[in-house]
Amino acid sequence: GAVVSQHPSRVICKSGTSVKIECRSLDFQATTMFWYRQFPKQSLMLMATSNEGSKATYEQGVEKDKFLINHASLTLSTLTVTSAHPEDSSFYICSARGTVTGNQPQHFGDGTRLSIL
């Protein structure tokens, strides 16, 4: 159980393109979803936290107009990288948690490799 599906797994596109990444919880309802960014050979950096039906909470230094997050249902959150540029190239990973209480683990998707040419 607790499967999180992330799509697409890899995206290559031109500079200036907007890219949408989907994160779905397949067998549970995700009250909270998280979006992370991981640079090569580095740890995960939390970008934002989204709760179903409310606005996402962004971490300091993350541009909310650049990285649009929508969590419209209990099984789907999307991250849209708007007008992507080469510096946005990275590995983006989502995770989902099924309950409001904190002592439940986050379950991660397989990540999306974004390459902006």
Place this chain on the structure above:
Amino acid sequence: AQSVTQPDIHITVSEGASLELRCNYSYGATPYLFWYVQSPGQGLQLLLKYFSGDTLVQGIKGFEAEFKRSQSSFNLRKPSVHWSDAAEYFCAVGAPEYGNKLVFGAGTILRVKS
């Protein structure tokens, strides 16, 4: 805020040997503690978690971890490593007053030699 230190960037062990990956955290109370494993180009898989109770936690794939409050540590162990265990391992800490967001350590890359 909570923080996590994984002192070893790389560890190499022989197949069949025992393994211990270190994790130290900084937090005033008992946090929620997790170990995740990441294979190249993939997401993270939960190995085990500690919230309260028995300080020795059993996880998947034969892994275990022990919470030691006095040392602020949550080291991951496996008695006999398999070649398929080669991956990157992340320790993570969560705490209620920080919105239960996870803070990850820098990761430890495990190499297994045959």
